Amino acid sequence: MHNTPSSLLLRIGICGRTNTGKSSLLNLITGQKTSITSAIPGTTTDIVTKRMELSPLGPVVFLDTAGIDDLSQLGEERVRRTMQRLGTIDIALIVLEADVWTEFEEALVAHCRQYAIPMVFVVNKCDLHTPSSLFLDTCKHISPHSVCCSTQEGDREAFMIELKHLLIALCPDEFLHSPPLLGDLLSPQQEHPLVVCIVPIDLGAPKGRLILPQVQAIRDALDCNASVVVVKEHQYVHFLSNLKCPPDLVICDSQIVGFMVEHTPPEIMCTTFSILFSRFKGDIVQLATGAAALTTLRAKDSVLIAEACTHHPSIDDIGRVKIPRWIATHCNPDIAITHCAGCDYPDDLSRFRLVIHCGACTLNRREMLWRMEQAQQVHVPITNYGIAISVLHGVLERTLSPFPRALSAYQQARADFSA
Ligand SMILES: Nc1nc2c(ncn2[C@@H]2O[C@H](COP(=O)(O)OP(=O)(O)OP(=O)(O)O)[C@@H](O)[C@H]2O)c(=O)[nH]1
Ligand SMILES: [Mg+2]
Structure with missing residues (x-):
């Protein structure tokens, strides 16, 4: 996680008015005392960042920000900085107190809309006050994604499940981009890589075509300037024994994995289409x-x-x-x-x-x-x-x-x- 360049991390901002429980929320999420919390508004002054491995999204970074309603002279500077950083996030968790909606929430929503940042409303302190259905409906009207919680008395597991669900749904596509299918398995030093695909054409094979994982693997190998040979298992041993140089990678349909392993010398890398897809x-x-x-x-x-x-x-x-x-x-x-x-x-x-x-x-x-x-x-x-x-x-x-x-x-x- 620490090796991931920060530009590649999903950035999740925690924002809201002072004292709504932003830092307490970060602590609930991390399960640690990451941020200082107190009943005094304006506790968080500089932005606190926390990297975390959030399966299945991978490494993410949370930014706990200063409350945007701090109107003191120093506060103005904090708000400016907070707003600036909020322009760089991928998802905003806007922390609210039940039934409280002010010009500051309006300002945050306007800011998120301006930068097309998906918003999740986290209605906090529900142990003190249950939000009215009118309030929840109003929130839903602005963003369909909201979650009620109590950072003090809530069930962390249940909250994390709900939060992860929302984050997966809202996460921009580029953070879910697939790792390479096979290209990284071929050495960049090899000028003319060769990939051999063993494809059984049995009764289970669809008529007149190859199946999608096979087609995608072939395409990916071609994209990496590899030569690709597709053989049925009956031809494989003969084909291999006639090669001048061993292939760089052999891929087979899982059903014949025992056969492939038995007939492929140990120094040749081999796997299955389905493992590539995993x-x-x-x-x-x-x-x-x-x-x-x-x-x-x-x-x-x-x-x-x-x-x-x-x-x-x-x-x-x-x-x-x-x-x-x-x-x-x-x-x-x-x-x-x-x-x-x-x-x-x-x-x-x-x-x-x-x-x-x-x-x-x-x-x-x-x-x-x-x-x-x-x-x-x-x-x-x-x-x-x-x-x-x-x-x-x-x-x-x-x-x-x-x-x-x-x-x-x-x-x-x-x-x-x-x-
Ligand atoms: N009852 C109750 N109190 C909470 C809850 N979440 C936070 N608090 C309390 O609210 C106060 C403010 O919490 P913080 O997490 O410091 O709030 P913050 O939004 O980070 O505040 P600033 O950093 O000042 O902007 C603290 O006294 C917390 O203990 C909650 O779910 N229920
Ligand atoms: Mg704080």
């Missing part, structure tokens, strides 16, 4: 950590297999047939499997021991991160098809080796489970 659409470290739960499944445990798109399952469907079969063979034959597809992703995941999500090629990153967050909120491990299939075939250490952070998170999680 990083591209989600958080590969969290998904790798979640996969460790597969090694601890016991009879009667419930596992959710979640698909992003609705499709008619084939007789050997990966999510409906193959993964359940591999779980029964390699984990326990008595695991209760539930499936969901499309927007049927359950709101409450707490009854599951593990969620195995598809590669999410039809979801945007925001949606996938939110699904992961829903699992994390109830402490349910989540992984994706590619990582799970590699675990079930005993080859994850190989296919995750291009991503050392994810690999060590997986190994750590396994060690934690067995401790």
Whole structure:
């Protein structure tokens, strides 16, 4: 987090009148006494910044500002500085007291509108005063995003869940930009990189085309000036043995991951399309950590297999047939499997021991991160098809080796489970 240049951090400003509880809010969010608070208005004078890792958004920075209603001579300068800094934020948390709306709130709203900064109203001190529905409706009219809280007596966990939901929804797109699909795995020193894709054309393959993750991987490799060869698994060994130089990267469909690992010399980097997507659409470290739960499944445990798109399952469907079969063979034959597809992703995941999500090629990153967050909120491990299939075939250490952070998170999680 500390290595991230500050220009790349999501900047969240906490603003409002003096004494509304801005600093107390920052302390609630960080779970620490980050900012000094007191009953005396004007406690915060200089802006307090606090960096924080806010999963699944990544590193963010909060700015606790001075109250904008400080009309003393020094106060004027503070207000000027606060307003200046508020022009640089990505999201504003405007802290209000229930049923109090003044010219200062008006000024903040006008400022946010001027700079097109999304606003969240945080109605604080609800332990002292419950906001009227008229007040809440008025707030909603200005910005649909508001949350009621008490920084003193509120439930931090519940508040953080609500806040994260709002931040994911309001966060500008560039902060959710996907990491590269595969380009960074190819060495910049290699002038003519070669990527080999092993694509089984079986009954499950759609007629007349490749599937989206394969197409995107090929396109990304071409964008990185790599040559790409696509082979069926039957041609792979012959093709590899005839190459003058080894390929820089081999990618296969997860279903044949055991075959790829068996026939690819250890010095050649190899992974699966779905593992590439676990990083591209989600958080590969969290998904790798979640996969460790597969090694601890016991009879009667419930596992959710979640698909992003609705499709008619084939007789050997990966999510409906193959993964359940591999779980029964390699984990326990008595695991209760539930499936969901499309927007049927359950709101409450707490009854599951593990969620195995598809590669999410039809979801945007925001949606996938939110699904992961829903699992994390109830402490349910989540992984994706590619990582799970590699675990079930005993080859994850190989296919995750291009991503050392994810690999060590997986190994750590396994060690934690067995401790
Ligand atoms: N009862 C109650 N008191 C609160 C709450 N939040 C903050 N306070 C109190 O309100 C006072 C002001 O809190 P601060 O967090 O210092 O407020 P601030 O907005 O940062 O104030 P300035 O820095 O002066 O602008 C303190 O006495 C807090 O203990 C709350 O949710 N409930
Ligand atoms: Mg303060």
